Amino acid sequence: MTYCVGIMTRQGLVMASDSRTNAGYDQVNVCRKMHTFVEPGERVFVVLNSGSLSVSQSVMTLLRADFDQGRGLASAATLYDAARIIGDQVRRVSELDRTALERDEYRFNVHFLIGGQVKGHPPDLYMVYPQGNPLCATEDSPYLQIGECKYGRPILDRGVRFEHTTLEEAAKYALISLDSTMRSNVTVGPPIDLVAYKADELQITQHRRFHDKDPDLQGIHQQWEQALRKAVLELPAIRLTSPDRSLLRFAPEDG
Numbered sequence: 001m002t003y004c005v006g007i008m009t010r011q012g013l014v015m016a017s018d019s020r021t022n023a024g025y026d027q028v029n030v031c032r033k034m035h036t037f038v039e040p041g042e043r044v045f046v047v048l049n050s051g052s053l054s055v056s057q058s059v060m061t062l063l064r065a066d067f068d069q070g071r072g073l074a075s076a077a078t079l080y081d082a083a084r085i086i087g088d089q090v091r092r093v094s095e096l097d098r099t100a101l102e103r104d105e106y107r108f109n110v111h112f113l114i115g116g117q118v119k120g121h122p123p124d125l126y127m128v129y130p131q132g133n134p135l136c137a138t139e140d141s142p143y144l145q146i147g148e149c150k151y152g153r154p155i156l157d158r159g160v161r162f163e164h165t166t167l168e169e170a171a172k173y174a175l176i177s178l179d180s181t182m183r184s185n186v187t188v189g190p191p192i193d194l195v196a197y198k199a200d201e202l203q204i205t206q207h208r209r210f211h212d213k214d215p216d217l218q219g220i221h222q223q224w225e226q227a228l229r230k231a232v233l234e235l236p237a238i239r240l241t242s243p244d245r246s247l248l249r250f251a252p253e254d255g
Helices: 053-068 079-103 153-159 167-184 215-233
Strands: 003-009 012-017 020-023 028-030 034-039 043-051 110-118 124-128 134-136 143-147 192-198 207-210 239-241 247-249
Touching: 003 043, 003 110, 003 124, 003 167, 012 043, 012 110, 012 167, 034 053, 034 192, 043 053, 043 143, 043 192, 053 079, 053 110, 079 110, 079 124, 079 134, 110 143, 110 192, 124 143, 143 153, 153 167, 167 192, 167 215
Parallel strands: none
Antiparallel strands: 003 012, 003 143, 012 192, 020 028, 034 043, 043 110, 110 124, 124 134, 192 207, 239 247
């Protein structure tokens, strides 16, 4: 399992992913799920993947080979075109592998996030489904997730706003979202890759990989948990009705 998230704000994009591909009592595998395609001054693409590792690796191999030869993502005129190019390669791999996979009861399961910018256009963010079709983030829904989404979604829903969230705040929301997911699901884990892309830079200047014992990652984890507990303690007392219809009130002294 995995968890990847992309956040789009007025200032730019934040893309983040975990690196765990298999978790169990005997084995934990790590594989990078963030891939960058950059022509400085012309285009920047950050691609995240979830789902079948063999399928996603095949798609990424095809994308990289084309990019290095000036084709595919290297020639995409917009982010939409780039998302469509990824979808085309997903379909190509589907034609190669889907029948054999499904014959042995393996689902053809792969999702991608692509965020970035082509010169002359604003930054954008898309999800690409296993069928190859893309979905675009919007100002009203300025983030997209793939993989194990449910644990990290509430903080994004409550906090991220396209117009008002800064790039630094978006990076914090992404890390908290990943931390919440790792706290609740062992199949998601570090290292965490994070890119903060400022609009119109057209190069990647802010990137970091957080390992398990990274002091900043541990600090975020500890402070977030402490802040949550403090916030709960400061909530108003809950008023409940007893069986005789008298009011009961939970208060700190009730234990």
